[in-house]
Amino acid sequence: LKAKSVVVVVFTCNSCPVAEDYEPRIMAFAKKHGGADGHVAIVAINVNKVPEDRLDKMTERAKEREFNFAYLHDESQKIAKSFGATYTPEFFVLDKDRKIAYMGAMDDKGPPAEPTTSFLDRAVEATLKGEKVTKAETLARGCKVRYVRPR
Secondary structure (H helix, E strand, C coil), X not given: CXXXXXXEEEECCCCCHHHHHHHHHHHHHHHHHCCXXXXXXXXXXXXXXXXXXXXXXXXXXXXXHCCCCEEEECCXXXXXXXXXXXXXXXXXXXXXXXXXXXXXXXXCCCCCCCCCCCHXXXXXXXXXXXXXXXXXXXXXXXXXXXXXXXX
16 A cells, blocks of 8 residues: 555444445445555455454455455454544545544435535545645544453
């Protein structure tokens, strides 16, 4: 990902209906901004440990839906904790120095409603220009990340 000017990290999962409903929007975003020639990399990460979020189920989902972005699993949950992720889906835009330029929701309307504002598009466009994101944080909507509690 070193060659990419911006990296978008989205914490998501198979088991959240909101995250599932956002998949077509994430794929459209990846088509618009990503790809081999694009300046943006999109990486989806699942840290949940419930059966429907196991790696084999993620692989099935990615293949079935033909994801055009990386869909990774972090068994340790460390990466989501280090980002402070609390919801699925929750988006983080990382600038060229891999500092967080934006965090929060993709847009202003959850599916099936059509969004009127894409916070993620605005954040990526500003970051690509080297500008500060005017609205650098919004409230993500969805399901809580299922962190394992220490015993």
